[in-house]
Amino acid sequence: MELVLNPEESAFQKEVRDFLRTSIPPEIKRKVDLGLKLVKDDYVVWQKILHERGWIAPSWPKEYGGPGWSPVQRYLYEEELAAASSPRLITFGLKMLGPVLVEFGTDEQKARYLPRILSSEDWWCQGFSEPGSGSDLASLSTRAVRDGDHYVVNGQKTWTTLAQYADWIFCLVRTSTEGKKQAGISFLLIDMKTPGVTVRPIKTLDGGQEINDVFLEDVRVPVDNLVGKENDGWTVAKFLLGHERFGIAGVARSKKQMERVREIASKEMKRGRPLIEDARFREEMAQVEIDLTALEMTELHLLSEQAAGRKPGPESSILKLKGTQVQQAITELLLEAVGNRAAVFDPAILDDDWPGPGNDGPAIPEHAATVASHYFNWRKASIYGGSNEIQRNIIAKAILGL
Amino acid sequence: MNFTFTEEQLLIRDMAERFFRDEYDLDTRRKHQAMPGGFCPETWAQFAEMGWLALGIPEDLGGVGGGSVETAILMEAMGGGLAVEPFLSTVVLGGGLMIRGGSPEQQGDLLPKLAAGELLLAFGYAEPQSRYDLNDVATTAKADGGGYVLDGAKCVVLHAGTVDKIAVTARTSGDVRDRAGITVFLIDADAPGVTVRDYPTVDGLRAGDVTLSGVKVGVEAVLGEVGNGLELTEAVIDRAAALIAVEAAGVMAATTQCTVDYLKERKQFGRPLGDFQALQHRMTEMYMETELTRWLGYMAVVRQDGDDRSAAARAAAQAKAKAGQAGRLIGQEAVQLHGGMGVTDEMFVSHLFKRLTMIDHVFGDAAHHVERLADMDIGDAAA
Numbered sequence: 139m140e141l142v143l144n145p146e147e148s149a150f151q152k153e154v155r156d157f158l159r160t161s162i163p164p165e166i167k168r169k170v171d172l173g174l175k176l177v178k179d180d181y182v183v184w185q186k187i188l189h190e191r192g193w194i195a196p197s198w199p200k201e202y203g204g205p206g207w208s209p210v211q212r213y214l215y216e217e218e219l220a221a222a223s224s225p226r227l228i229t230f231g232l233k234m235l236g237p238v239l240v241e242f243g244t245d246e247q248k249a250r251y252l253p254r255i256l257s258s259e260d261w262w263c264q265g266f267s268e269p270g271s272g273s274d275l276a277s278l279s280t281r282a283v284r285d286g287d288h289y290v291v292n293g294q295k296t297w298t299t300l301a302q303y304a305d306w307i308f309c310l311v312r313t314s315t316e317g318k319k320q321a322g323i324s325f326l327l328i329d330m331k332t333p334g335v336t337v338r339p340i341k342t343l344d345g346g347q348e349i350n351d352v353f354l355e356d357v358r359v360p361v362d363n364l365v366g367k368e369n370d371g372w373t374v375a376k377f378l379l380g381h382e383r384f385g386i387a388g389v390a391r392s393k394k395q396m397e398r399v400r401e402i403a404s405k406e407m408k409r410g411r412p413l414i415e416d417a418r419f420r421e422e423m424a425q426v427e428i429d430l431t432a433l434e435m436t437e438l439h440l441l442s443e444q445a446a447g448r449k450p451g452p453e454s455s456i457l458k459l460k461g462t463q464v465q466q467a468i469t470e471l472l473l474e475a476v477g478n479r480a481a482v483f484d485p486a487i488l489d490d491d492w493p494g495p496g497n498d499g500p501a502i503p504e505h506a507a508t509v510a511s512h513y514f515n516w517r518k519a520s521i522y523g524g525s526n527e528i529q530r531n532i533i534a535k536a537i538l539g540l
Numbered sequence: 541m542n543f544t545f546t547e548e549q550l551l552i553r554d555m556a557e558r559f560f561r562d563e564y565d566l567d568t569r570r571k572h573q574a575m576p577g578g579f580c581p582e583t584w585a586q587f588a589e590m591g592w593l594a595l596g597i598p599e600d601l602g603g604v605g606g607g608s609v610e611t612a613i614l615m616e617a618m619g620g621g622l623a624v625e626p627f628l629s630t631v632v633l634g635g636g637l638m639i640r641g642g643s644p645e646q647q648g649d650l651l652p653k654l655a656a657g658e659l660l661l662a663f664g665y666a667e668p669q670s671r672y673d674l675n676d677v678a679t680t681a682k683a684d685g686g687g688y689v690l691d692g693a694k695c696v697v698l699h700a701g702t703v704d705k706i707a708v709t710a711r712t713s714g715d716v717r718d719r720a721g722i723t724v725f726l727i728d729a730d731a732p733g734v735t736v737r738d739y740p741t742v743d744g745l746r747a748g749d750v751t752l753s754g755v756k757v758g759v760e761a762v763l764g765e766v767g768n769g770l771e772l773t774e775a776v777i778d779r780a781a782a783l784i785a786v787e788a789a790g791v792m793a794a795t796t797q798c799t800v801d802y803l804k805e806r807k808q809f810g811r812p813l814g815d816f817q818a819l820q821h822r823m824t825e826m827y828m829e830t831e832l833t834r835w836l837g838y839m840a841v842v843r844q845d846g847d848d849r850s851a852a853a854r855a856a857a858q859a860k861a862k863a864g865q866a867g868r869l870i871g872q873e874a875v876q877l878h879g880g881m882g883v884t885d886e887m888f889v890s891h892l893f894k895r896l897t898m899i900d901h902v903f904g905d906a907a908h909h910v911e912r913l914a915d916m917d918i919g920d921a922a923a
């Protein structure tokens with residue numbers, strides 16, 4: 139066990155840090171620092187900068203455009219991405235479909251889709267969940283019926299994150315109703331411009347609009363867009379979900395958020411002194427930091443095992459579950475820190491460009507403007523990516539043998 | 541000792557619960573929110589007609605009498621219905637100040653109007669630097685001829701943008717955090733020098749930031765004793781904290797109920813989610829925490845009508861801390877158990893969750909009141 143970076147790793151860290159901090163456009167950095175809404179362009183502009191540098195897909199094999207980094211290097215990179223106040227990378231292409239195609243895709247599929255994911259030309263979204271199939275994903279009922287060299291798809295997907303920006307959607311569809319429900323599922327790539335695809339926004343509790351219903355009505359999809367074998371989509375889906383869970387721990391982003399807690403606590407007052415001087419509040423921060431560090435070390439351990447050749451197993455459920463708990467605990471600290479002004483709602487923060495606390499809106503300090511919305515919005519983290527209850531079920535079954 | 545409701549109180553409860561069940565659903569609430577001022581004047585008039593605004597006001601002043609328990613019963617029902625009307629600011633805070641601190645002339649002049657639904661009030665006690673400390677008052681009131689000139693800023697004043705009069709704490713002497721030297725003034729919302737920046741709150745009510753610059757008032761604007769306003773403020777806020785703890789219990793009961801209903805309906809893995817014991821236990825916890833909050837809340841409400849101020853303060857702090865903690869747990873759990881539906885604006889549960897969250901942030905959050913109780917403990921030991 140070794141916690142100190144070796145000279146090469148330190149040099150790598152410095153290289154990454156220098157590049158990221160000098161390349162992040164200031165207006166995007168400001169939005170990230172203040173937790174403001176990011177629009178499609180913000181993500182794409184940033185992803186293109188990383189793509190040009192060759193760093194957009196750290197986990198991809200080198201032959202497909204990855205940088206060929208070790209797990210330690212990837213970990214350091216994640217840290218620096220967060221520390222530089224950069225937008226989250228949109229995971230659907232980079233961390234979900236990309237690895238899926240590398241593992242299951244045909245050569246044509248790889249050649250057609252992977253480069254456009256790397257260059258952010260295609261924005262992908264994830265069409266798994268349906269109104270009747272959330273936790274019980276395998277019960278999904280969107281039908282795909284073979285008609286010559288096409289599938290005709292009918293059904294509804296829901297909770298589809300940022301579908302309003304998407305060019306493509308990867309879907310789980312039912313191609314057979316025979317046998318176990320898992321056995322009749324296929325993994326299909328659908329162009330959002332195909333006739334019959336309709337996107338309807340769902341307003342979330344913070345007033346935002348990041349999730350959608352996606353209706354599929356007689357959508358004709360070429361059979362070439364099938365990934366893996368027909369009726370073998372569940373294997374693909376499980377592979378993808380395992381990847382999704384790893385990314386979701388968000389340790390680096392949580393560390394960055396703890397800095398934000400500290401910053402806000404030095405601006406807010408309590409009993410005539412900055413809140414940060416209050417021992418009771420600092421104890422609460424310390425408690426979250428204990429949990430965060432424990433999580434980080436558990437992740438590091440799992441990463442090291444992976445580096446030694448072990449396949450990611452059900453332990454990734456720990457990362458998803460505890461990672462989102464820590465993230466949510468931090469949103470609670472932020473909320474507590476801003477005190478009664480948590481109640482102030484400036485609807486303008488939902489706009490694409492919030493100029494800051496002007497004369498028209500409420501007199502909410504900039505640092506407090508998005509704290510309550512963020513707290514509300516982030517309740518999603520324990521629901522998506524396989525809810526935390528489902529993660530517990532996985533641990534109970536797959537690890538404890540219950 | 542008798543810790544149960546009288547016949548009369550049960551009547552109030554039934555009537556209020558029926559009103560919010562039959563006439564005040566989520567769509568009604570949305571409509572009210574969209575009206576100028578963020579509430580419905582006709583509904584307010586209905587409140588007056590039903591005698592709700594007259595609760596706690598003596599009969600000779602246009603009221604129907606009664607103690608704080610009656611008000612709490614009403615607020616519990618309002619909690620379950622997520623009412624957006626300015627009851628808390630007008631009746632509990634404004635009316636509370638008048639009843640406890642008003643001179644006979646002030647009471648005679650204003651309370652009948654309040655009871656009739658013709659007067660809306662707000663109370664500005666918080667400032668940007670004050671956090672939850674009521675003694676932290678930087679707003680000044682300087683003696684000027686026969687009256688005072690007020691300068692300063694009050695933040696997150698509930699319904700400040702729609703009311704007729706705003707009560708504020710201001711310093712007539714002493715330093716920012718001194719306990720002595722605070723005076724409560726009742727000023728006209730449209731007096732020269734008063735500006736209100738009005739905004740929605742995250743839980744669907746309205747509030748405003750109030751700026752006072754060179755606001756001239758006469759001595760008749762003083763509520764209670766000059767320099768002794770903190771005592772009045774603390775008594776009124778403690779009572780409001782106890783009452784809102786009971787309101788919170790109403791929100792919690794609705795939150796638990798809608799979660800139970802949803803999980804009975806929603807099927808996954810071929811059966812209702814409510815069949816899963818892991819989820820049943822969490823709903824049981826929500827239910828129990830609701831009960832505990834409610835009865836602790838009613839105890840605190842009863843204490844506010846007694847003579848023992850330190851018992852009243854302790855009880856209010858306990859009730860408000862509990863409401864904050866249980867509210868957080870119940871709100872978060874309810875959203876979680878609804879799955880994706882829980883984070884949508886469409887569902888009642890997300891609005892209940894936001895209200896519970898913001899109840900924790902008014903009159904001091906759970907951490908504030910726990911700390912206050914701990915400080916009271918040392919105070920007692922030292923005495």
Ligand SMILES: Cc1cc2nc3c(=O)[nH]c(=O)nc-3n(C[C@H](O)[C@H](O)[C@H](O)COP(=O)(O)OP(=O)(O)OC[C@H]3O[C@@H](n4cnc5c(N)ncnc54)[C@H](O)[C@@H]3O)c2cc1C
Pocket residue numbers: 263264265266267269271272273274296297298299300349518521522523524525526527528531806808809813816818819876877878879880881883
């Ligand atoms: C903001 C957001 C973004 C999302 N983005 C996407 C996306 O881009 N693409 C996509 O396909 N999906 C997405 N989802 C959907 C997400 O994966 C589902 O919400 C999730 O799987 C839960 O399903 P559900 O909402 O139907 O809840 P349900 O399955 O109805 O669950 C309700 C509650 O019951 C619990 N529960 C269910 N089964 C059990 C059990 N057996 N034991 C114990 N507890 C149980 C759940 O944990 C939850 O608390 C998103 C969701 C959200 C909230």
Ligand SMILES: Cc1cc2nc3c(=O)[nH]c(=O)nc-3n(C[C@H](O)[C@H](O)[C@H](O)COP(=O)(O)OP(=O)(O)OC[C@H]3O[C@@H](n4cnc5c(N)ncnc54)[C@H](O)[C@@H]3O)c2cc1C
Pocket residue numbers: 817
């Ligand atoms: C100090 C002490 C004093 C006692 N005194 C008496 C006495 O005076 N007279 C008497 O008759 N008995 C007495 N008991 C026994 C007591 O009632 C039993 O211990 C208790 O009913 C649990 O039974 P068990 O120990 O067999 O545990 P089990 O029933 O084996 O339970 C083990 C664990 O599983 C949980 N569990 C069990 N079933 C379920 C379920 N369906 N769902 C979820 N969780 C479940 C339990 O809560 C427990 O945590 C005493 C026990 C103790 C510890």
